[in-house]
Amino acid sequence: MLLGTGAQAQDKPVQLKLSSWVPPQHPLNPSLIAWAEDIKKASGGSITATMYPSEQLGKAFDHYDMARDGIADFAYVNPGYQPGRFPVMAGAGLPFLFSNAKGGSAAIDAWYRPYAQKEMKDVHFCFAFVHDPGTFHSHKKIVLPSDIKDMKIRPATSTIGQLVTSLGGTNVQASAPAARDALSRGVADAITFPWGSIVLFGIDKVVNYHMDVALYTTPFVWVMNKDKYNAMSPAQKKVIDDHCTTEWAEKVASPWADFEYAGRAKIAAEPGHEIYKLTPDQLAAWHKAVAPAEAEWASSVKKAGYDPKAVMDSLKQELVKHKAGL
Template identity: 70%
Template sequence: MAFEGTKRRVGGLAALVSASVLALGLAGLPGGALAQDRMVNLKLSTWVPPAHPLNPALQAWAASIEKASGGTIKSTLFPSEQLGKAFDHYDMARDGIADFTYVNPGYQPGRFPIFAAGQLPFLFSNGKGGSAALDEWYRAYAGKEMQDVHFCMAFVHDPGSLHSRVKIVVPSDISGKKIRPAGQTIAAMVTQLGGTNVQASAPESRDVLERGVADAIFFPWGSIMLFGIEKAVKYHIDAPLYTSPFVWVMNKDRYDGMSDAQKKVIDDHCTTEWAEKIATPWADFEHAGIEKLKAMSGHEVYPLTPEQVAEWRKATENLTMAWAEGVKSAGGDPDAALSALKESLARHDAAF
């Protein structure tokens, strides 16, 4: 009997040691991923070309996820609209055509009224702190405004400007011109100034300019050359006229189908810190485009005088009122939302 008792104690101890070793081994897996987690292969979709700095930043993000998940979450990036058009990327995430998508909500005017605050002129001074500020601010609204996807992060590009085939200096110069806007807010400005909006995604923009369908385009600086648009325009206002805000969103069913450990890995990579990490190489790239265009022959990059800046500010004042009406119509509080965004920008040293 003593022998049997000893055997039971030894066997129990061995089982306890084995369980402890197993637990330690699992705890040691990055991100707490469990051995029984099934493999997940994610499709990531962007509509910018492979050379765009957003793509390698997202690949680094995906590599960090793979490591943190113990190799159970792998990803493949599909750039250049391979899985769908730029205008469709929000619905592609909603419908599961891709698992993560890069979305410009401004491509669908009126659909995301609160988020459209990021398009208001003269708010952002830079894309790095601006991305952290935008992401931090929008987390209070994303669950309601983008409820049919799993929100991951938001960010902005470094402030862009107006690039044209004919010289434009002050707001009145837009009258009679055909302009490709950066989003719904800039489109509203073009209309009120007597211009005509030409809707085209970034990949389509060079073509509409070369064919004379558009006379000018609101666009970030480095991307002018990335998309070949410098071959169609020659005049560039050297002033931070606007920004475009973006989101990186996930299919809800894909997220819900993951284990708790895998969800935590995703959550740990959908943060304000990551939003700024993703945006930083892009911000540097866009800002460097100013000097590159200045150095190109056949291009004129010109600053605005303080008086001309004041004209642009006055011309855009009612855009905030129009945005506020859109938020009210959707049941939101525009004063609270805009105040919160400005406070976030100030905290991150990104206010204009």
Template identity: 65%
Template sequence: MATAAIGALLGLFGPAQAQDKVINLKISLWVPPAHPLVPATQAWAADLEKASGGTIKATVFPSEQLGKAFDHYDMARDGIADVTYVNPGYQPGRFPIIAAGQLPFVFGDGKKGTQALDEWYRKYAPVEMKDTKVCFSFIHDPGSLHGKKKIVVPADLSGVKVRPAQSTIAEMVKLMGGTNVQASAPESRDALERGVADEIAFPWGSLFLFGIDKVVKYHIDAPLYTTVFTYNVNLNTYNSMSPAQKKVFDEHCTPEWAAKVSDPWTDFEANGRVKMRSLSGHEVYKLTDDQLAQWKKAVAPLYASWAEAVKKAGGNPEQIEADLQAAIRKHGAGI
């Protein structure tokens, strides 16, 4: 009898229990299966299933199978998928707070930057992305400008057609007299190949993954920008979980898991820079101190427009920026 009572107590207070209803999660990614995020997310899902005693199962759908890259936030909100990979910068002005992480020359390191961003955004995500649950946030290794024309100083972008990585880089291009060409990552090679775009803001390893290395030649070797990402969860899905399942799920939405999921991608992008330097037919070049100073001066207005957008959304840009800078200092993630 005593053994049965102990067993019953363990059943009440264990991780996720056999009596919990089995939940089958649809996880939507818009990157191809070869992208490092896919196996990393599959590993996250497998660990979630194991930790939940098999009551939280998941299937990963890469390559925009469930919807377009631009729609992934709304797909999580509306329950088209249960967990989605979101690039907030694909929707300019919608998420102004997290856009602080995609301003030029903020992060110098992908792994440290992910730790800083995730720690900082946990305070603001419930406000800015309140109609989903944000599991974690991360950045890719710093990307740069790549193209058919050698761009050295901001003035070189005048009249140039650029596919921006996200909304802040689009604003930068406009500021410097260029024209923006909107295309998601999977659509970018085609845009460059057809001459719709001349330049692209992109991380290094992904140039090869998406075949963009075949249509560009010149590459600025500087940490120009990073893009912020979130994994968002449908609220009905999360709220339908038992307390035990929620506990397991929350334990997989931590800074540690943000790193486990994104670190392989960071390594992949960093290795892409090394690979590109060794290829013939490509020119990878560093900026001089004077050229870098010109870039930093040219992008300064972006900080003011970011602050204005945050104010319009009811936020305090000074406090938000101070919090971000504190996280960057703590993790040594700056330039």
């Protein structure tokens, strides 16, 4: 042990810039800071990190390229912010797959690791995770797929965007921090969002109707600049590798999962909000409505050189294994 500590003490100090586009009070940030503190401890203090929240280093849409280009050493990425760029990962954003975010984060990470080597080859992949299932929050009640026609909707993922388009709606591109403004100005009529974040971003002040269904989750990745990783010593690389695992994906995502789940009760306690369930027939209509989005996703994955059935079957197997499927 003494020899091991000595070797680590001789490693050159590495300072990491961690970039997150959500505000400091978002539960993901403390989780990532705790993750970085564990890295500091495991590296004998040779790897330290500073968190930059609230888009300080760059816009939410740019975080993948920021990690690629070294503007950030680690970046929190929503792959759906760049539709078409990550076709395999987009499959995890299809509706009616995930029941919860804890097992769901372990499932998506275990599933995506083999694909990340090709699909996200510009960066060093650390782990993938999801938030607790989200739904439609809107100015007017959305019950059936036909209600989407002529509505302007801010979709959480590219696959939800495809669903909106197929139903005759218009997509409004806005990052999470910019969503409230879009809704308050009438640029958007509805948003797909998880429950706790509706309150966190103040969106509960501008929408009143909330569909009570586990419609979708958003897949995210935590990725690293390749040059930064390659410049580390073997001992430091091992510390990073030990913190870029399926276990850490679930550990980092769990506090956020609890936060989002608790959001439903917060909204229910606010006056002027209607949370409504769907009848079995209405739910069946939504399941039928997502078929074109699923077909469009399958086509894009096929073009990228993958078998869409094999890709989706492997995701569903991981969801069953981690008790996170619908």
